[in-house]
Amino acid sequence: MNQDQLYKIYKECNVSENVFLFGEKVLLELQERFLEIDRIAEYNQMKVIHAMQTNRVSEACLLGTTGYGYNDIGRDTLEAVYASLFGCEDALVRPQITCGTHALALALFGNLRPGDELLSPVGKPYDTLEEVIGIRPSRGSLSEYGISYRQVDLLDGGEFDFEGIKKAINSRTKLVTIQRSKGYQTRPTLSVERIGELIQFIKSIKSDIICMVDNCYGEFVQTIEPTDVGADLTVGSLIKNPGGGLAPIGGYLVGKKEYVENAAYRLTSPGLGKEVGASLGILPSFYQGLFLAPTVTAAALKGAIFAACLYEKAGYSVFPNGIQERYDIIQSITLGSAEGVIAFCKGIQSASAVDSYVSPEPWDMPGYDSQVIMAAGNFVSGSSIELSADGPIKPPYTVFLQGGLTFPHAKLGVLKSLQMLLNQEILEDVFLGKS
Ligand SMILES: *Cc1c(COP(=O)(O)O)cnc(C)c1O
Secondary structure, three states, rough: HHHHHHHHHHHHHHOOOHHHHHHHHHHHHHHHHHHHHHHHHHHHHHHHHHHHHHHHOHHHHHHOOOOOOOOOOHHHHHHHHHHHHHHOOOOEEEEOOOOOOHHHHHHHHOOOOHHHHHHEEEOOOHHHHHHHHHOOOOOOOHHHOOOOEEEEEOOOOOOOOOOHHHHHHOOEEEEEEEEOOOOOOOOOOOOOOHHHHHHHHHHHOOOOEEEEEOOOOOOOOOOOHHHHHHHEEEEOOOOHHHHOOOOOEEEEEOOOHHHHHHHHHHOOOOOOOOOOOOOOOOHHHHHHHHHHHHHHHHHHHHHHHHHHHHHHHHEEEOOOOOOOOOOOOOOOOOOOOHHHHHHHHHHHOOOOOOOOOOOOOOEOOOOOOOOOEEOOOOOOOOOOOEEEEEOOOOOOOOOEEEOOOOHHHHHHHHHHHHHHHHHHOOOHHHHHOOO
16 A cells, blocks of 8 residues: 555545654654564564463363352463463452552552562652552551651662662661663663562572562563562553453452462452452453454554654654663653643543543542543443543643554554644644654
């Protein structure tokens, strides 16, 4: 198909020829990079298939149980698949885990006891964890149970403050939480290799500290996972990368048997642990989602890189930039004005298959100190492995873009966001001509 033929359908989607051609030019320079991403996806696809074969996934595994869910072969096999895939002793993968925060809370509450101390050696954790830990006073927090918290920030260049970490570790330090993705902060995302270095350092000071990694947004971006470099417990959400866009709910924990079981006793009940928890009809989406996850993550990654290069060329500041290595799927773009953030999100929304006609507006979201706007025309509500964008309406007016179940969808979203900036005269057309 030539460019003119391809443009026909973009025209129907209200993408101007200028914007389309600008996108094509950006894409031309990305072919080699995309090839490398495809190879990582290929590697991870084999890993997933191999784990499913090793654990003899069968048609019977796709059926669900009801009630208590004793002897749920599909659930138990899926957990064995996750354990194999991540190369660890055990896994907990459940629809009863409501979200990523819940999975992390289970890991923390399951493994910490009154008098213990939790340490984050990589700065402030994800917003929602502030209330789990009690950094912001909150009912039912770890702090209320007498579990204290210490934090060592990253150094200005994003390096680990080894000196500070050494000083912070004491006889009460029981668990260390390491967030792989930058989330919605400006620090760089940690590569799995760097996480490994950090874990090694921590274990060299106190070998029995449980090293937990918040793996949200990081799964399948590299060919290794934190469990390959010494993490005792690795935790994430199924409505991000490992659910492949199909899982409608859920979270996972993988790691040492003892620590996974401790979390299971917290999820269900002491004495019951992993033995209960009916899978209902959810297993096909968990299995098939995991099967698709490597290529879906690759699509999201390509979308993020495309956005970075396109917006960089259009004169905006982006992070990571177009050529930096990536360790998660999040792209930030600084638009410099409230109008810019709003237009960007409206463009993303208008590219959705679901709710494309809806116009997102900024609102006062609980827990935020400014208004927030979110674009998410999703099949699974709130899923951020699907193409989505959000940003606080405050300086420097940065949006965070992530997801895209297919690259063509991510591409359309990015082009439509740029189109919206042009339509609303926030960006001048001459920019596109110049580069
Ligand atoms: C999304 C995310 C979480 C929390 O997950 P929810 O599903 O939103 O509760 C925690 N940590 C990081 C780094 C995340 O990206």
